[in-house]
Amino acid sequence: MRIRDFHQSYAHDEAIWQTPTSRLWLAALFIALLLFPFTANGYIVGLACVLGIHVIGAAGLNIMTGYTGLISLGHAAFMGVGCYTAAWLGQRGLPFYLTIPLGGLVAALLGLVVGIPSLRIKGLYLAVATLAMQFILVFVFREWESVTGGVRGVNVPNAELFGIELNNDFRMYYVIAFFAVLLLVGARNLFRTRIGRAFIAIRDKDISAEVLGINLFRYKLLAFAIGSFYAGVAGALLGYFYRAMTPEYFTLTLSIFYLAAVIVGGLGTMLGTILGAVFMTLVPELLRAVVSFIAQWAPRAVEVLSPMQEIVFGLLIVGFLVFEPHGLVEIWRRVRRFFHLWPFRA
Amino acid sequence: MNAPFDWIALAEFALIGVFSGGLLALIALGFVLIYKGTGVINFAMGEFMMLGAYFFYTSHVMWKLPMWLSLALTLAAVAAVAALIERAILRPLAGQPVISILMATIGLASALHGVVDAVWGGNNYEMPPLLPRKAFTFGEILIPGQVVWSFILAALIITAFTLYFRYSRTGIAMRAAASDPMTAYVLGIDVRRTQRLTWMFAGVVGAVAGIVVGSMTSLSPALGGAALGVLAVIILGGLDSIAGAIVAGLIIGVIESLTAGYLGGKVRDIVPYVTVLLILLVKPYGLFGTRQIERL
Numbered sequence: 001m002r003i004r005d006f007h008q009s010y011a012h013d014e015a016i017w018q019t020p021t022s023r024l025w026l027a028a029l030f031i032a033l034l035l036f037p038f039t040a041n042g043y044i045v046g047l048a049c050v051l052g053i054h055v056i057g058a059a060g061l062n063i064m065t066g067y068t069g070l071i072s073l074g075h076a077a078f079m080g081v082g083c084y085t086a087a088w089l090g091q092r093g094l095p096f097y098l099t100i101p102l103g104g105l106v107a108a109l110l111g112l113v114v115g116i117p118s119l120r121i122k123g124l125y126l127a128v129a130t131l132a133m134q135f136i137l138v139f140v141f142r143e144w145e146s147v148t149g150g151v152r153g154v155n156v157p158n159a160e161l162f163g164i165e166l167n168n169d170f171r172m173y174y175v176i177a178f179f180a181v182l183l184l185v186g187a188r189n190l191f192r193t194r195i196g197r198a199f200i201a202i203r204d205k206d207i208s209a210e211v212l213g214i215n216l217f218r219y220k221l222l223a224f225a226i227g228s229f230y231a232g233v234a235g236a237l238l239g240y241f242y243r244a245m246t247p248e249y250f251t252l253t254l255s256i257f258y259l260a261a262v263i264v265g266g267l268g269t270m271l272g273t274i275l276g277a278v279f280m281t282l283v284p285e286l287l288r289a290v291v292s293f294i295a296q297w298a299p300r301a302v303e304v305l306s307p308m309q310e311i312v313f314g315l316l317i318v319g320f321l322v323f324e325p326h327g328l329v330e331i332w333r334r335v336r337r338f339f340h341l342w343p344f345r346a
Numbered sequence: 347m348n349a350p351f352d353w354i355a356l357a358e359f360a361l362i363g364v365f366s367g368g369l370l371a372l373i374a375l376g377f378v379l380i381y382k383g384t385g386v387i388n389f390a391m392g393e394f395m396m397l398g399a400y401f402f403y404t405s406h407v408m409w410k411l412p413m414w415l416s417l418a419l420t421l422a423a424v425a426a427v428a429a430l431i432e433r434a435i436l437r438p439l440a441g442q443p444v445i446s447i448l449m450a451t452i453g454l455a456s457a458l459h460g461v462v463d464a465v466w467g468g469n470n471y472e473m474p475p476l477l478p479r480k481a482f483t484f485g486e487i488l489i490p491g492q493v494v495w496s497f498i499l500a501a502l503i504i505t506a507f508t509l510y511f512r513y514s515r516t517g518i519a520m521r522a523a524a525s526d527p528m529t530a531y532v533l534g535i536d537v538r539r540t541q542r543l544t545w546m547f548a549g550v551v552g553a554v555a556g557i558v559v560g561s562m563t564s565l566s567p568a569l570g571g572a573a574l575g576v577l578a579v580i581i582l583g584g585l586d587s588i589a590g591a592i593v594a595g596l597i598i599g600v601i602e603s604l605t606a607g608y609l610g611g612k613v614r615d616i617v618p619y620v621t622v623l624l625i626l627l628v629k630p631y632g633l634f635g636t637r638q639i640e641r642l
Binding site (some may be wrong): 121 | 386387435438439442444445446448449450452453454455456457458459460461462463464467574577581585612615616618619620622623626627630
């Protein structure tokens with residue numbers, strides 16, 4: 001049973017981590033994040049890096065779609081913008097701790113441009129507009145060869161900090177973990193401010209929000225900019241992690257991957273973002289393991305791996321929408337409520 | 347530099363555009379049907395086209411069934427799949443926010459695409475040409491036969507649907523259910539049945555379009571993406587207008603053909619998307635769409 005959780009001040013009521021126990025767990029989590037790479041093998045650390053990047057990307061999409069209700073089918077393209085910006089600046093000698101935020105900023109600026117129609121159009125129309133943007137940006141990535149390297153892709157120079165080359169997964173892990181924690185805490189705190197509350201009001205009913213004095217144009221644009229900033233940072237980190245990128249990475253499939261992550265995790269919660277991103281990153285790994293297991297007897301199984309992935313992603317989206325519209329977070333809450341109230345019945 | 351402007355080429359590109367616009371209008375009809383019936387853009391439309399083309403290929407080329415039989419089988423199969431989808435996914439989501447339903451169709455598209463890829467593989471298949479290839483000539487202008495015949499086919503199907511919605515009892519019921527489901531329900535129209543029929547019709551329209559497109563080019567999982575380009579047509583026409591779909595289909599057809607002719611095939615791929623963005627910025631409800639008025 002949960003005890004000693006009696007709110008006596010507004011500050012306490014608004015706090016993210018409300019009980020000493022949860023603060024203790026948070027500290028344990030940070031220590032675990034710090035020590036984790038020492039205990040795991042290379043494959044797991046690499047996976048954790050990808051996971052951290054996906055968490056950042058999904059957080060951006062959740063701010064746009066989950067909190068503000070602006071559906072975006074072009075998230076991957078904004079990651080691409082961040083990645084190419086970081087690569088271009090990195091090749092000109094800028095250090096990674098500048099290029100990554102700058103990649104995010106350029107993506108955010110572009111997000112502002114794409115967000116302009118969002119005042120007049122919403123829902124379906126906005127989905128179509130962002131979808132169009134997705135295709136146009138990938139086209140630009142392919143054709144603007146002097147910057148993006150065209151279909152051959154671009155090389156991203158190694159990140160370097162205090163003379164140490166961050167050239168392996170182990171070292172990149174800390175960079176990615178730093179940005180992931182920073183951006184997630186930032187996002188979580190964003191929704192304790194006027195801006196975040198305005199986003200939620202817009203999602204729930206934009207006309208009512210405007211009547212209440214929220215400048216729709218400004219806040220919708222801001223949501224686009226923030227979401228795209230997260231995407232840009234995630235894309236830039238992706239570039240530094242893989243050290244080379246081609247336009248084929250940033251296609252509609254990746255946009256749908258993020259949409260799936262946000263839906264599966266839970267729209268409009270940061271915990272859901274993390275759960276969804278983790279889940280969606282691990283599903284393909286699990287599928288790969290299952291397929292290579294089956295391939296011992298049926299070698300053809302390897303060929304259906306990528307279609308299987310599409311099928312599973314699609315079914316996950318549909319299944320969660322139909323059966324668990326609030327996502328994994330709701331399952332987590334149910335489990336937690338059970339233990340909070342135990343031994344009484346929920 | 348002073349070469350005389352080639353008016354013949356321009357006329358040829360424009361005419362090819364008009365005729366290929368028929369097919370665009372047909373695909374757009376599939377989108378419009380579902381939008382009117384259920385209020386969403388069906389992002390899985392391209393996958394219906396793909397399913398149609400692959401079913402037809404399987405029955406006609408692999409099983410060597412006669413063409414009319416494989417066509418009938420294909421249409422029945424796609425209609426069945428569409429009905430199943432309506433029952434399993436769309437009905438449980440009724441009343442949910444538009445975003446949810448939209449995302450469900452995106453998930454559906456991904457799943458169907460994967461199924462086709464898993465069953466038939468990523469290879470290209472050559473479909474036998476179904477429409478006569480003999481080119482039409484108008485003076486010096488030469489139009490490929492397939493393009494003209496696909497236009498005629500599309501025109502026939504669209505006309506048939508328009509007449510059906512105007513005069514048949516079921517068609518009128520479907521229109522009533524589309525414009526106001528609650529009232530239609532109270533008046534004794536089986537709204538669930540009309541919704542199911544809407545999806546089946548859209549599936550059939552998509553399948554026919556898929557077979558035609560597949561027979562004109564070749565058959566690969568990339569066909570599923572073809573329908574996304576048609577979004578330009580339905581946005582320009584206004585999401586809920588069949589007349590708009592026709593007019594916009596022809597306009598987009600001409601634009602695509604002209605850009606392909608003068609700027610090259612690469613640019614053609616993104617023309618629909620640039621067009622979509624421009625339309626949305628200038629005239630978000632399209633040429634003939636119903637302007638949505640929001641109230642609190």
